[in-house]
Amino acid sequence: MLHDPAQLDLMFQALADPARRQMVDRLSRGPASVSQLAEPLAMSLSAVVQHLNVLEASGLVRTEKLGRVRTCRIEPQALRAAERWINERRLAWERRLDRLGDFLAETKDET
Template identity: 50%
Template structure:
């Protein structure tokens, strides 16, 4: 019934302020692990955990060069999230359209009725 484990991981990854802050930083350009860690009052392994979650969700991509691991954002990864939101809005608007049709139908029937 779920059929979208990717969305679970994406939304879950975004549900944390530290991880969102990391993404905002990376949106400005790639950065190393310790660059990313610097603004946070948090031990390195904790921050690594966040990076791992972001990478597992596909939101960032990391590559180790020498002893430095460089992290970069993957902008396309946000697409499924936007997609779900759009789909959701489409459902909602579809409902509004049907509601409108219904109301118009009611008005028409009342007109016909009083006209008989």
């Protein structure tokens, strides 16, 4: 279920926006409130909340509300799922190149 295409859509879509990546970057250094996430961004608080909802829907970020403060943190498992999808494709390609190299080396030997 970590390779559920719909989930990957949401995660990569979420990471495709620079403001959202900046929020993830901030959260990688520790939990933060909505206002703290908003502070470095040149947009309305409302816009930040909307980005945050995208991140939460993607599973990359989890939030928890205590009193009037919503605290946000990264969900490393989701990051890992996105990372793995890319990694598997890249490795498949590189293994293929290696086999091709071996084959060429062998056929050269046989001359």
